[in-house]
Amino acid sequence: MEENIKESLGRFLSTALQANSVQVVRAALLSGGAVQENWLLDLQITGGPFDGMLNTVLRCDSPTAGVAISHGRAQEFALLQTVFNAGVAVPQPLCLCTDLSVFGRPFFLMRRVAGTAAGHVLVKDTRYAPDRAALARQLGRELARIHSVKPPVDALGFLANYEESPAQYRIQTQRAFLDKHHTAYPALEWGLRWLERHAPARGDIALTHGDFRTGNYMVNENGLTGILDWEFAGWSDPMEDIGWFCAKCWRFGRDDLQAGGIGLREDFYAGYESESGHTIDRDQIHYWEVMAHVKWAVVAIEQAQRHCSGEENSLLLALTGHMVPELEWEILNMTESS
Template identity: 30%
Template sequence: MSPSPALVLAKGLARALARVGLPGPEGLERLSGGANMESWRFTAGDHTLILRRAPSAEMMAGRPMDHHGEAELIRAAHAAGVMAPEVIGELEPGDEIGSGFIMRAIPGTPDPVAILAEADGETLIGDIARELAATHRIPAAELAVPVMDTAAALAELKARYLSYGGDRPILALAVRWLERNLPADVAPHLVHGDFRLGNLMVENGRLSGVLDWELAHLGDPHEDLAFGCMTVWRFTRPDRPGYGLSSIERLVEAYQAAGGVPFDPARFRFWTVYRTFWWALGCLQMGNFWRDGHDRAVERVVVARRTSEQELDLLLLLEDQAPEAERSRPLPPAATPVQRGRGEPDGSEILEAVSEWLNGDLKRLVSGRDKFNLAVARNALGIVARELAQRPPATDAALSAQLLAGTADLATPGLLARLRRMALDKLSADVPKYPALAEARTRWEGP
């Protein structure tokens, strides 16, 4: 009989720990979250540690920086005084558990909901601004960090969009806007690439660590400033544009006081649209990871449906390009939901019944990562049930092609209203609790 995956992981990790003079792991626990990499918490003697790993080579394919490069960067950031973790060891092929590295655990929580509920926003935004400025000063010339060419990166994103079908009109609208608003090159600085709530540790309301450096590169610091301000990363506080904590003005003021680069609003807007589009494609990519067999976790297909969050956010960002007559045009009516009869249960009702069973009988039997996966599975069933009942429109290849070519735009009569309806209906099926959805409904449909 083959050993269990947990035993294989523990044995491989024990080999890596022995190289740095530590005993084998105890209390291995898979942490929730992490769209790309796995994170495991454990103890080794008196030390509380974190393993960050990719279980297979396929998970690292095409990445501009491997785990060794990421570990070296984190060491450099830690040495420069940035609140990066302390890396104590790296996995080797002989460990037979994939690629990755081991870090000391940082106290605090990365949970955005808990942080937004407990922290003083003005204090924490100051900590974030300070660490952003410090990150952008890290010397990276000797590190294996990729250099970002913005025009080339945008062209690659466009090619990915087309490879995913090229049939999402709001994404096509974003591509066209980005191509027409490409900023000039700037002197490159180290950019973290994923600096947002969820990747920041907070203890007692103060920043205690900066995690997840896998997307770091040399580029425009405005990318980091904009990424954390995206609506999706404000979580429960979409009304606070600065990281869900404060205003963008307060973030910029604190960032520049800490020695950050001069702020350019046009660059900030470009990167906000760019990274929102980028994350939309990242969500779609999760579905293809599942299709291609790299990771058959249900979490992958659920994250893929979060593309509609970014479509709504992109339309909110870009609708000011439309003439006033189009911005004030009433929306077309929503599709009429399927009416349930009194005969045999339809598909959405069957899914609802399965979800209720999972939440009752099975929920009491699971804990840890299994409990998280159960919640994801129930979410997946809800998406399909709402889709069957609401029949939201999702794609339009012909309109997408027109938007890419510039033969249709937000001045086209009725187009903005149609895209608004499409965004509302799709997101209502995919993620009805997305905080920005209620704001968009009020803005577009009225109170």
């Protein structure tokens, strides 16, 4: 990060954090993230409520356009504030900046939490949260706390409201994308038709994370430290998050551990049910796992298109597109008997 940018950030953060002065003593771009950028910032703060050294993460827009359905940083900051106030284990949101003269892009700052979020590491290395049954239950409890936020919420007025069932709303969204895309995907069309035929009626509506999975939470040797990445949150059926977390495409090869590749379903369900006071309808989970594979396939196509179109030269985005055939195969396997 260039020195003039550090100085600009220091001036802005001095005001935002009610400090006499803020110096950026370390700045490093963190790996991962095909849609957003995350910067590690160590701040030396003089005066105010955060006096001393403060370890933070700056989250900003990608230099090029992100996935169309993702929220902007101001919206994600509002979501983070809402769930933080609801008692969800998330990094503390600190401040938001929409003035492009400060960093060149909108951003928000949050406290840095310890651990790793790398899914391929977490499913194999049990030095992180060695009690995996406890981790699964803890994740279930945190998801239930997220779902305790019900509409309307004034600060979340930007979230889409719709009259149809969440299932039908998701089907329409995925179909609209595929109808406009230059390449046909018959297996995904089959999946959408199956989802249409088996769609559950509109029921309980709650705030859903939209990407609640291994890879989007931080874990250290003691357990869960924070839920990350709120850019796809919205009002939906709570079962959508549960199906997404348990879907095979997010187990990172640990298909024996169907709760995110880190634990057993029943431990995850038990944590959710103990916190929410509601029994999970097991019959609905299969439906939302099929939905998860269709949704992820569509997102993968969209991300690959960003590379193939020349919009963003990214090996990560290009490789994401190669996941689609495996997702199609799983959709066919999951729907062949019904």
